[in-house]
Amino acid sequence: MADIRIAIVGYGNLGKSVEKLVKAQPDMSVAGVFSRRQSLDTDAQVWPVADFRKYVDEFDVAVLCLGSATDIPEQAPEFIRYANTVDTYDNHRDVPRHRAQMNEIARENGTVAIVSTGWDPGMFSLNRTMASAILPGAAQHTFWGPGLSQGHSDALRRIAGVHKAVQYTIPSPEALAAARRGEAGELTGKQAHLRRCFVVADEADRERIEHEIRTMPDYFVGYEVEVNFIDEATFDAEHTGMPHGGHVITAGDTGGFTETIEYTLELDRNPDFTAAVALAYSRAAHRLKEAGQSGAFTVLEVAPYLISPTPLEELVARDV
Amino acid sequence: MADIRIAIVGYGNLGKSVEKLVKAQPDMSVAGVFSRRQSLDTDAQVWPVADFRKYVDEFDVAVLCLGSATDIPEQAPEFIRYANTVDTYDNHRDVPRHRAQMNEIARENGTVAIVSTGWDPGMFSLNRTMASAILPGAAQHTFWGPGLSQGHSDALRRIAGVHKAVQYTIPSPEALAAARRGEAGELTGKQAHLRRCFVVADEADRERIEHEIRTMPDYFVGYEVEVNFIDEATFDAEHTGMPHGGHVITAGDTGGFTETIEYTLELDRNPDFTAAVALAYSRAAHRLKEAGQSGAFTVLEVAPYLISPTPLEELVARDV
Numbered sequence: 101m102a103d104i105r106i107a108i109v110g111y112g113n114l115g116k117s118v119e120k121l122v123k124a125q126p127d128m129s130v131a132g133v134f135s136r137r138q139s140l141d142t143d144a145q146v147w148p149v150a151d152f153r154k155y156v157d158e159f160d161v162a163v164l165c166l167g168s169a170t171d172i173p174e175q176a177p178e179f180i181r182y183a184n185t186v187d188t189y190d191n192h193r194d195v196p197r198h199r200a201q202m203n204e205i206a207r208e209n210g211t212v213a214i215v216s217t218g219w220d221p222g223m224f225s226l227n228r229t230m231a232s233a234i235l236p237g238a239a240q241h242t243f244w245g246p247g248l249s250q251g252h253s254d255a256l257r258r259i260a261g262v263h264k265a266v267q268y269t270i271p272s273p274e275a276l277a278a279a280r281r282g283e284a285g286e287l288t289g290k291q292a293h294l295r296r297c298f299v300v301a302d303e304a305d306r307e308r309i310e311h312e313i314r315t316m317p318d319y320f321v322g323y324e325v326e327v328n329f330i331d332e333a334t335f336d337a338e339h340t341g342m343p344h345g346g347h348v349i350t351a352g353d354t355g356g357f358t359e360t361i362e363y364t365l366e367l368d369r370n371p372d373f374t375a376a377v378a379l380a381y382s383r384a385a386h387r388l389k390e391a392g393q394s395g396a397f398t399v400l401e402v403a404p405y406l407i408s409p410t411p412l413e414e415l416v417a418r419d420v
Numbered sequence: 421m422a423d424i425r426i427a428i429v430g431y432g433n434l435g436k437s438v439e440k441l442v443k444a445q446p447d448m449s450v451a452g453v454f455s456r457r458q459s460l461d462t463d464a465q466v467w468p469v470a471d472f473r474k475y476v477d478e479f480d481v482a483v484l485c486l487g488s489a490t491d492i493p494e495q496a497p498e499f500i501r502y503a504n505t506v507d508t509y510d511n512h513r514d515v516p517r518h519r520a521q522m523n524e525i526a527r528e529n530g531t532v533a534i535v536s537t538g539w540d541p542g543m544f545s546l547n548r549t550m551a552s553a554i555l556p557g558a559a560q561h562t563f564w565g566p567g568l569s570q571g572h573s574d575a576l577r578r579i580a581g582v583h584k585a586v587q588y589t590i591p592s593p594e595a596l597a598a599a600r601r602g603e604a605g606e607l608t609g610k611q612a613h614l615r616r617c618f619v620v621a622d623e624a625d626r627e628r629i630e631h632e633i634r635t636m637p638d639y640f641v642g643y644e645v646e647v648n649f650i651d652e653a654t655f656d657a658e659h660t661g662m663p664h665g666g667h668v669i670t671a672g673d674t675g676g677f678t679e680t681i682e683y684t685l686e687l688d689r690n691p692d693f694t695a696a697v698a699l700a701y702s703r704a705a706h707r708l709k710e711a712g713q714s715g716a717f718t719v720l721e722v723a724p725y726l727i728s729p730t731p732l733e734e735l736v737a738r739d740v
Contacts, residue, residue: 120675124556195740196733221740223550223681226724228739230543233700233728234693236444280686345680354696355440357688360665361543364684366600368677373554376674380553398740400725400732404546408553412720413516419548420515420541420718 104386105131106379107159109149109179111140113342114188115165117375119144125379127409131159156182160389161382164188165375173198180205180213180396184385186378188218195221195398203396212389213396217381218374219365220244220346226399227348227363235352235359241279243271243292247344248370255319256297259312261305264332266339268296271347282351282358290322297327300335344370380407424706425451426699427479429469429499431460433662434508435485437695439464445699447729451479476502480709481702484508485695493518500525500533500716504705506698508538515541515718523716532709533716537701538694539685540564540666546719547668547683555672555679561599563612565589567664568690575639576617579632581625584652586659588616591667602671602678610642617647620655664690700727 106122108115111133119142122128132145132155140146147155152162162179164187166172172189179185180202189198195216202213216222224242232240249269256265275292278284284292301309310327313320330339345365352359367373381399384406388397405412426442428435431453439462442448452465452475460466467475472482482499484507486492492509499505500522509518515536522533536542544562552560569589576585595612598604604612621629630647633640650659665685672679687693701719704726708717725732 117674124674126556192740196737199736216740223554225740229728229730229735230700230724232730232739233703234543234696236446236729352696354437354444354689354692357692358686359688359693359696360684360686362682362684362686364680364682366678366680366682368679369674372674372677373679376554376672376679380550383553398736400735400740401723403721403723404550405720408549409556410549410552415549415720416519416718417516419552420512420536420545420720 103127103129104161104383105129105159106382107131107134107155107162107183108144108165109134109152109162110165110171111135111137111142112165113371114375114378117369117371118163118165118379121372121375121379125383125409127383128379134162152179153182160184160386161186163375163378163382176213177201177205180211181209182211184212184389186214186217186382186385188222188374188378189216190218190221192221199396199398207395210394212385212394214381214385214399214402215396216398217378219367219377222374222377222399223365224346224348224363227361228350229400231348231350231361231363235350235354235361238350238352239279239282239284240348240350241275241284241287241292242346242348243276243279244346245269245271245293245344247346247367248342249295249344250370252295252319255316256299256313259309261301261309262299264300264335266298266335268298270294270296276347276349279347279349280351280360280362282353282360294324294326295320297325298335298339299327299329300332301329341368342370343368344373383407383409423447423449424481424703425449425479426702427451427454427475427482427503428464428485429454429472429482430485430491431455431457431462432485433691434695434698437689437691438483438485438699441692441695441699445703445729447703448699454482472499473502480504480706481506483695483698483702496533497521497525500531501529502531504532504709506534506537506702506705508542508694508698509536510538510541512541519716519718527715530714532705532714534701534705534719534722535716536718537698539687539697542694542697542719543685544666544668544683547681548670549720551668551670551681551683555670555674555681558670558672559599559602559604560668560670561595561604561607561612562666562668563591563596563599564666565591565613565664567666567687568662569615569664570690572615572639575636576619576633579629581621581629582619584620584655586618586655588618590614590616596667596669599667599669600671600680600682602673602680614644614646615640617645618655618659619647619649620652621649661688662690663688703727703729
């Protein structure tokens with residue numbers, strides 16, 4: 101059977117991870133990389149993203165390795181006119197709108213979009229839905245970290261005078277234990293997590309920067325925040341990895357008995373895992389299209405065996 | 421929308437759990453209980469299992485709460501002729517044959533069977549398949565316990581002179597830690613678990629019983645086995661619960677980085693959780709049938725949102 105030909109759209113951390121991980125998949129190959137830049141440090145074919153439409157016969161699925169802030173909302177509805185896409189759109193509140201828009205265009209054009217893959221949204225979404233269905237009325241909590249938050253690190257870096265910065269999100273151990281017992285109640289993300297920042301900045305700017313961090317709405321206000329100013333050498337030595345992970349914990353009562361479902365990710369390199377999930381769902385996108393389907397799907401709508409390279413009969417024998 | 425009407429076939433621990441948990445589901449009701457016995461301690465309608473065919477208009481899905489040793493292989497192929505079924509068939513090696521047989525009969529009769537639900541097989545199967553698909557080439561290990569093993573406890577109770585007995589399976593902490601680091605290698609179930617037995621027996625029989633336990637093939641030979649003889653009062657006070665659980669741990673390498681996926685269940689009452697999963701998949705069976713499908717499906721083949729009582733649009737907004 102011919103390989104599933106993957107086009108990578110965007111060549112940042114996620115795009116590079118996708119390129120690397122295609123090699124680990126037994127049934128995929130990289131068709132090319134779409135980029136705004138003309139020269140990239142890759143052996144793959146590089147195509148101008150403006151010519152996306154021209155190259156659609158060269159690949160089966162385009163993995164959109166683009167930012168969720170503006171790139172995906174602006175560009176994905178255009179790409180889906182011409183090719184199957186998989187994205188990692190992570191603006192949770194806007195997923196219903198994005199899915200509806202992609203669905204309409206995909207149906208008109210006979211293409212398949214799988215939206216908001218990755219781990220949250222993505223595998224965590226799947227686990228929230230399944231655990232709630234199995235244990236109706238259960239207490240469910242999502243914890244993030246210990247890990248680097250790209251969004252919060254970007255927010256720090258947008259502050260004037262910040263040279264380098266990272267933010268780690270760390271779940272509270274007490275909150276984790278309470279959630280496993282089904283006793284975490286109406287715990288909010290703010291109570292359950294600490295936000296730990298490491299910032300490189302000139303001495304003169306530090307007081308103002310710390311104030312700006314602590315008063316930044318949505319990102320930091322209401323959280324326990326720790327701000328550490330460090331020198332650049334320490335930053336480069338200790339804070340350039342991209343670890344992340346977290347837990348979805350669901351504790352339900354079955355008449356005096358507690359049943360706890362916990363899904364945990366411990367990731368050395370966040371973009372690698374996000375890319376790995378997007379690639380597995382690229383396989384599903386290709387198969388759905390081959391089966392004559394069209395439209396936009398979330399991970400909730402895809403039968404699990406469709407993401408595996410192993411034939412169904414073998415999976416049933418091996419995993420069930 | 422009318423409730424999904426559940427028929428319970430068999431009224432042991434699992435059947436009783438299903439009856440209890442239907443009440444927690446917002447869109448289900450118990451239609452009746454099929455049993456060989458004429459009088460059961462239940463408020464539900466009781467029907468003779470021999471008359472299964474007569475009552476098929478009274479319910480939407482039959483949950484087969486029967487043993488996997490002989491009842492399911494003998495009876496499920498008959499039930500599926502007349503009604504949708506969900507079972508918890510747990511003879512792993514025989515699942516492909518069971519699925520194929522149920523699939524053929526279901527297709528001939530326009531019914532839907534979901535086979536081998538529960539947690540292992542069931543949710544653990546699903547996690548094995550998905551984690552392997554996301555992290556190809558990863559090291560994957562399943563650990564069971566700490567928990568009561570019904571099969572091993574039954575095996576103990578079949579030994580002459582054993583009045584009461586339970587067996588707990590306990591994962592080795594060292595093996596768990598190694599699996600999370602992706603360093604557990606070709607660890608077998610025998611290396612990863614301890615089998616702890618509590619037995620009530622007369623003094624005179626104990627030496628022989630312990631010997632019979634330690635030399636019982638498949639069940640105990642090759643495992644680290646601990647045999648504790650205790651008095652009946654201690655047994656009744658401390659060993660009549662049905663805790664269980666376990667872990668599916670998948671650790672993959674993404675080019676020098678370790679990404680670990682762990683799915684953990686911690687269950688106060690094993691049959692309750694098995695029943696909860698079977699009920700969620702009963703919803704899927706009903707929906708697949710309503711959508712015009714027929715055949716046998718494993719959990720790998722069912723799109724996750726189909727097990728949830730919450731409408732898809734709401735799930736996308738809430739969980740993705």
